[in-house]
Structure formats: structure tokens, C-alpha cells
Amino acid sequence: MAVDMLILALLGLPLLASALVLVLRDRPNLRDGQALLIGLMTAACAIKLYGTDDGATLKLLSLAAGLDISFTPEPLGKLFALVAGVLWPVATLYTIGYMRGAGEKNHTRFMFFYAIAIHAAMGIALSGNLLTLFVFYEILTFSTYPLVTHKGTAEAVQAGRVYLGILVASSVILLLFGIIGVWVLTGTLDFKSGGILAGHIDPFYVPFLLGLFAFGIGKAALMPLHRWLPVAMVAPTPVSALLHAVAVVKAGVFTILKVAIYVFGIDFLRETGSSDWLVWVASFSILAASIVAMTKTNLKARLAYSTISQLGYIVLGAALATSLAASGAAMHIAAHAAGKITLFFCAGAIYVAHHLTDIKDMNGLGRVMPVTYTAFAFGALSIIGVPPLAGAWSKIMLMGGALDNGHLLVLAVLMISSLLNLVYLGEIVLRGFFAKPSGKMGHGLKSNVVQEAPLAMLLPLCLTALMSLALFFAVDMFILDFGG
């Protein structure tokens, strides 16, 4: 019963927030204040849910026989709900600072869809079957479209087209195909630990079915379906931070992981060797995106490609199909979320405080924005995988999984990728602290006067930087056991 209430609260609170945003549209302080308050309540519920036992199922309604909307919290889903729930209020505080600082228009519409997107992410996290997952997956796509096109410029409209085109087309062509395929093959859509497919399908066809899911879940930005993510960077930075570094992309990789564990079953995947091809596709995605990231000098674009690369780690964890690798992937959902949201928060802070977007213009900026740059360094080091920051654990676990499975080449991929991360993220930090101011920075700013972004933005990015640190020590909480 208590679990049921928590599920309803996690789904309902964001909806309530979006409704109140509309009601209070003429009173900005009240509108934003309630969103923050409800965000904190959501975070509390997500934390509470994380501590509960599994096994409860909440059936909301039935579309038709066998097509239910139901919710079953399990360790992985609770982890994703926790990540989205805790980061939402932090990001809301940041959004308030950003939207006012950067002078963006249409705050109400923005806050409304922002909350709807969190509602959809919660639905995905707690979904008890493939249908429920698909429904909320699509809600997430459509609710983030107005956020991507928020600026209303020709560029934003074009970005919206690519965004919607790739995400909707991949999901309704491939993902839905896979889902109905599973339904016809097994007669059920429910997630079960150990998977539902074993014994219902000729192992020869499993790689193809897995392909429908791996490429149907466009939100996981697996190459070559990654184009939507960089173009979506045209959205205001809070969208990039919470949605395109956390909620949306994590919903994608979470779905892949969930399908691998609860539909295919990692034992079934490993025994049939069906996911070996995905190991290589994910490895390619990791390396290729890192290399592209190095060529980008626009800060948000570089972070976007870094995200694509990091998402590859999580897909890799699913594809390696061992318990350790899957736990590493789950851990990376949390670790990368905390790290990458910090980096995006910093990018937004730099934009609001100094209107800079290009890395080449940011020489010496670290001395002007010491707090922002320290936080950036924390996030960057976590993503590179340096202890004592969260990213170190997930990489170690992924490497362990690769060893278990005998994929020695994957070890090399992970190491090279860490080096590449070091180059393209380290460059930003080094330029900030040690390079001489030049370009736009040279004029206008005195390099010895501290000019930080507003406090409402500074506070969240410090918080998330500390989270990266805290996660390293709280790793016990995040090691999940998926059997196998």
C-alpha cells in the first residue's frame, strides 16, 4: 500500500506542478516557488521508494486484454527514479536562475513542459511492462519538443524536426515492432527478472530482435541514431542539463538496460551470444563520439558528444550481459547524471555570466569564475573516471564485466576512451585556470575580478559536484544484483 502511494506520488507530483504552473502563470515567484517545493517532495518520495522492498505492482488501467498500464518498481527503475527525482529540484532552482538571468521568454510554457517531462521519466522508470514504458517514452518525446524549439528561431524549428523525426520514427518503426514482436512470441509484455523470451524464440533471431530495441530506443543515442542530441543543444541550457544529459538520454539507456535484463534476460543473452554485436557497436559509439567531441569548440556541442560517448558505456554494460557489467551500467546512470549535469550547469553559468559559448574564448575564465570552474573540474574528473569520484566505480565494474566475459578488447576501448575524455574535458579546465585571456575574454573582463553567475545557478552546480564526490563513498547503495 505504501509503495502504491509512493508510485502515485512520483507520477502525480510532477503533473500537479505542471498544473499549478498554468494556474499561477501571472505570479512568477509563486509559480517557480511551488515547482521547487513540489520538486523537493518528489525527491523525498524517490528516496523513500528507493529503500522499499520489491514486488509491489500497481495496475492503473487496462487498454484492452493484455495491454495494461501498470507500474512495478524494481532496483534499476528505483535507481532511475531516484536520479531523476533528486536532480529535478536542483535543476529547477538552476532553471529559475537561468531563465531570469538569460532573459528567456515564455517561462510558463517552459516550466509546464519541464514538469511533464519529469512525469514521463518517472513513468518510464517505474513501468511494469513494455506497453507502459512505450507510452511514457512517447510522452517524454512529445513533451520535450516544445522545449527544444523554445527559442522559436529557424534553427530551433529545424532542430525540432530532427529531434522529433529521429526519436518518433525510431520508436514507432523499430521499438514498437520489437514490443509487439515480444508480445506475439511470448504472449506477455510484463518485465520479469530473468527475462521472458527464453524458450519462446529461436536463438538465431535473438540478435535481430535485440537490434530492434537497441536502435528503436533512439533516446539512447547509439550511433548512427545520435544526431538528435547535438541539434537539441539549441534548447536553453537547463533543458540540456536535466533532459538531454539526465532524464531523456538516461531514459533511453535505462530502457535498453531494462529490456536486456527483464525481457531478454542477461543469462539468455550471454548464453546465446546474441549481444556480442552490440558490444562492438557500443564500443564504436564510445570511441567515435569521443573523437568527434574533440573537434567541437562549442562547449555545449562538445558536452553533447561526450554524452553520446558516455551513453555507449551503459549500452555496453547491457551488451556484455554479465551481472557485474549490468550493475556497472546502472551505477553509471547515476554517476554520469551527477557529473554531466554539473558540466551543463557550468556551461549555462558561463553563458549567463559572460555570454560565452566557444571554448577558445574561455581562456583564463577559471580565475574569473573559480567556483564554477572547480565544480566543472569535479564533474569532468568523475566522467573521466578518476577516484575519489563516482565515475571511477562504474568504469571499474564495466571493466570487470568485460573480463568476466572474455572481451579483452573492450578493456582497451574503455582505457582509450578515458584518455580521450581526459583530453577533451581536461582542455577546458586547463584553459580556464592556466591559459592567458585572449579573444573576447581579453576585452571587457578583468581577469582578477571574480564575476560568477547568480547564486540560484551557483548553488545547484556546487550541489551536483558534491554529489559526484558523495556517490563514490556511497557506492554500496548502488551495486545492484541482477543475477547471472
Added chain:
Amino acid sequence: MMQHLPVLQVLLPLLGAPCAALLRGRDMAWGLALLLTGAAFLISAVLFGLQYNAGEALIYDLGGWPAPLGIVYVIDAASALVLPVVSGIAFVATIAARRLVEAEIDARDHALFYAAWLLTIAGMLGQVTTGDAFNIFVFLEISSLSAYALVAMGAGRDRRALPAAFNYLILGTVGATFYVIGIGLLYMLTGTLNLTDLAERLAEVESTRASFTALAFIALGLFLKMALFPLHFWLVPAYAHAPSAVSALMAATATKVSVYVLIRLMFGVFGVEFNGLADAIGLLILTLGITGAFAGTLAAILETDLKKLFAQSSIAQLGYMAIGIGAMSMTGLAAAFIHLFNHALMKGALFLAIGAIAAQAGRVSMQSIEGAGRQIPVTMTAILVGGLALIGVPLTAGFISKVYLVRALLEQNFWLLAGLTFISSALALAYVWKIIEAAWLKERPENAPALIETPVHYVPAWLMVFATIGFGIFAGPLVDAAYAAAAVFIGGPS
């Protein structure tokens, strides 16, 4: 009284038509049409309930003459499902018609318009109810002839309605003639026109060339009437240039009735086991269905006139229904019935919403709806939801249709065809999104006429939108009814 409902269903609008023609004065004819379509909707709802409770077909002997001698009306699970679609859409379209007809048709012709309106509805209801092959032809002609006249009435503001109606007439007549030739052959072979008797006696002459020829004629005639690709060329101009109310009524119902008649004859008379049916005709229908789905969708993407765009989309949607039929299975037929029902709701909503704009702005093109999202948000939202349903977005009726259609294909191991179906339905995103971008992401040009909306404009469309969402969320009863309807024709526990 209750036992006469099957005949009253058809008789009320049929007899109402001449009365409407005689009525003069503002709104009198409209009032009569509204009353009679309302009654027809009520009757079909009651019939659905009666049939559901009885669990078997309700047979009505016309004039008290039993089956072999007289004509029977049959209310089984299939006709009980299709009747409320036709009469319900007719009722809602009649509500909207008052305003649309006032705006688009000369006041002198109103009485005649409603007479033809009631006739075409009576004809459609008759085709669904009757259990006699020739009687189907009679009702087919009643509904078609009055539909030609209705389309031609668009000439008042758009002269292109005349060639459109003429084309429609020629091709419609060819279709009806093919059908009646097929029926003639069957009568020659078996000596009966009663559908049940036909089915029984046809088994004895199954392997004759004449029976196969009859099937070919009947199928071809009905392909034309249901606008199955590539026999769809009459449909787009007819829907686009007809008065808006007529577009809405016909887009949502006319072709659906032909789909129903096709199912009734193919499966109810010839049967799935009929010699060569599954192999030859089934494969043909699948091929034409998927080709039509692509052709219609691609044509819709290129189209800038909204009525034409959604008419092209209808070609695609009829393709999906054909795919359900061509799967030759229980789930396939159920999917065809589900989509028949759902598509009527979606297209009803879309054409009613577009009609509300057309009544003010004349031609509704991408240009004339630029920035309309802010001026008439309620109407445009109806178009948005209708469009999303066409794509098959979850929580709309279109999603349910797609799930069952693909399920039917996968059960038969048509994996490639299922993939193609997904691709063509995803392409619908392109034409729906053109509309969204024009309406919401563009500013309204300074010189564009101001559009207005009041509840009178958008309530009819929104009735359909609510139904589209409602049947997308609570689809259980519809799915059950569709399976029951399919069971009438294919094995199963009928």
C-alpha cells in the same frame, strides 16, 4: 416495437428524405435530419446492446416473409458494430452541418441537400443491415447516387466540385456494375441471393470457373467503392471539393461501409477456405494495401490543401484496413474492424475541424492556417490530436489499431510486411508535422483574415476527438466487439 428496430434503422432516414425535400423554411429540414440521425444512432446503440445480450444474430424478416422467399435483415456482431459507426458519425456530422451548410450552400437548396443527406445515410445503413446480396446493391446505389449529388452541391463555391462529382459518378457506377455482375453470376450458379444460402450452396460449385469469376467481379467492384489503391482516384477530388459537411460524413463512413460489404461477401459468402481465395486474392489485397499505404502517405506529404491531404491519408488508412483483411485471420479481421471504427472517429474529427475553418476561410491550405494555433487554439488542437492518432501515438485510438494490425501480421509470420507497415505509419509524422509547424511555429501574416471560433465551431469535432482518446484509453470493449465481429466470419466460438 423492439423487434422492428432493424428495419426502422433504415426506414426512418429513408422515409425522412422525401419529407425533408418538402420542408421549407429555415432549419426545418436540418431539424428533421438531426432528429432522424439521432434516432438512428439511438436505434443502432440499442441494437448493439440487444445483439450483445442475445449472443447470436438477430434476424428480421421483411414483410413477414421468411428467409428463402423474402429479404432478411441481419443484426450480427459485425453489423451491430458497424451500424453505430455510421449512424453516430452521421449524427455528429448533422450537428455540424447546420453551420457548414449555411456557409457553403445556397439557401434554396438546403431542403434538397438534407434530403440527399438522409438518403445517403439510409443507403449506408441499409448495406450494413441487409442479408441479401442484391439488396446490398440497391442500397449501394441509393447511397452512391445521393452522394454524387451531395458532392456536386459543392459547386456553389468551388466549380471543381462538378468534375469531381462526375468522375466519382462514372467510377462509382463502374464499381457498382462490377458488383452486380458478380452477384448475377452467383445467382445463376446457386439460384439464391440470400447471403446465408449463398454461402451454403456455393460450397457445391466451388471449383467452377464461374464462381471464381464472380468473386473477381465482386472484389474488384468493391475495391473501387472502398477506394483501394490503385482504384482510388475518384476519392481525393470528391472529398476535397465537396461541401465541408459532406467531406466529413463521407470520409468517416462511405468507404468503411464498402470495406464491411467486402468482408461480408469475401468471408461470409465465399469463406476463407474458398478455392484460391487465401492465396490469390489475399496476397493481392495485402500487396495493394501496403502499396496504397505508402502511396497515400507520400501523396499526403506533398499536398498543401488540407482536405486533399487528409483525403490522401484516407487512401493510406484504407490500405491498413485492406492489410487486416488480407491477413486472412481472426486477428487480421478484428484489426480491420478496429481500424474501421477508429479511423472513422479520427477522420470525422479532422474533417469536422477543417470544415469549421473552411466555412470561414474557403480553401484550407497550409498558408491559410499559418499562425492559426494562437487564433483558434481549440480547433487546431482537435486537428493536432486527430493527426497524432493517425500516426498511431499511444493513448489515441490509432495506437490500438496499429498494435492489433501488426499483431495479426506477426501471427502469420509476415515480418517484412509488419516492418513496412511501421515505416508507412511513421511517415504520417511528416504531413502531420507540416500542419503543426504552420499553425504553431509561424506567425499569422498581417493580411490574413482573422479566424474565429466559438463552441458552435469546435464542439462537433471535439466530440470525435474525445471519442478518439476515449477509445484509445479504454479500448477493451471495442477490441472484444471487433473479435466477436471477426468470429462471425472466421471459425472461432461464434
